[in-house]
Amino acid sequence: MSILVIGEALIDIVSSPGVPDRYAPGGAPANVALGLGRLGDEVQFLTDVGDDFHGGFLLAHLRESQVDVLATPRGGTSTALARLADDGSAEYEFQLRWDPDSSLLGSSGRSALHFGSIAAFLEPGSAVIDRLLDAVPEQSDPQTAGLQRAGTLISFDPNIRPSIVGSHEDVLPRFEELASRVDVLKLSDVDADWLYPDLTEEAQVDRLLDLGPGLVAMTRGGDGAILATASARVTVDSARVDVTDTIGAGDTFMVSLIHDLHASTSPMASLGAAELMALGDRASALAGITVGRSGADLPWAADLTN
Secondary structure: OEEEOOOEEEEEEOOOOOOOOOOOOOHHHHHHHHHHHOOOOOOOEEOOOOOOOOHHHHHHHHOOEEEEEEEOOOOOEEEEEEEEEOOEEEEEEOOOOOOOOOHHOOOOOEEEEEEEEHHOOOOHHHHHHHHHHHHHOOOOOHHHHHEOOOOEEEEEEEEOOHHHHHHHHHHHHHHHHHHOOOOOEEEHHHHHHHOOOOOOHHHHHHOOOOOOOOOEEEEEEEHOOOEEOOOOOEEEEOOOOOOOOOOOOOHHHHHHHHHHHHHOOOOOHOOHHHHHHHHHHHHHHHHHHHHHHOOOOOOHHHHHHH
């Protein structure tokens, strides 16, 4: 069965100090789809692109990474201006449209459904995500909380961009409603601090688990990541690499989790410390490959054997 990823694909215009701007394919969900395809997973990607040069470039780029793109190209392609600081961190400015053609979705079975970023909050496309979640049966037995619904692993990465998704007052209820419906919730410490500014890191993780996901993963840049379930919590180190830039690092971490977990039949909430550490170490190692490269150049399966 295939993995379905839903979300924006766009062109990153990367601006670095002292060098000409460069153009690159981007969008957090697009990066996740691309990363899964490069690892050899069967992946479909429902997105919204233009019928311009940028849209054609995005489609070709994704298809070269073995992604089955579901899109009806029209109009202009969304863009994000990424301004890189001297330390490699990025700030973004967006020009977006999010209106995917859901008629392209088939009815075949899926081993995973991933969504996130701007697409989870921006209308009218966010309604497509709601309809897909509504179509997945909820667990009726509380003893199986965190077990993939109807055999489908559901994951969510909010990747919050406050300048686009709206006010904290509007976004928090939407985020919590979506988080309550997934098996795996991954977010950055920056996301968590924006959502819950008055809570400590540990209290943020507690709050996120209370919403209902079986597994919570919080990435913390160079400080590693926290992975937590109802039964265990671990901190994993970041890979020790020379950082070129951080674009796509969190998306790569998400790719690794989906790749490792989508075929599992065990409840996420039952994962113990050893299993969480192994998941986190693999995700950090994969993200380490990405941050050592320029732009969102996620690893291929062959990179894992080198």
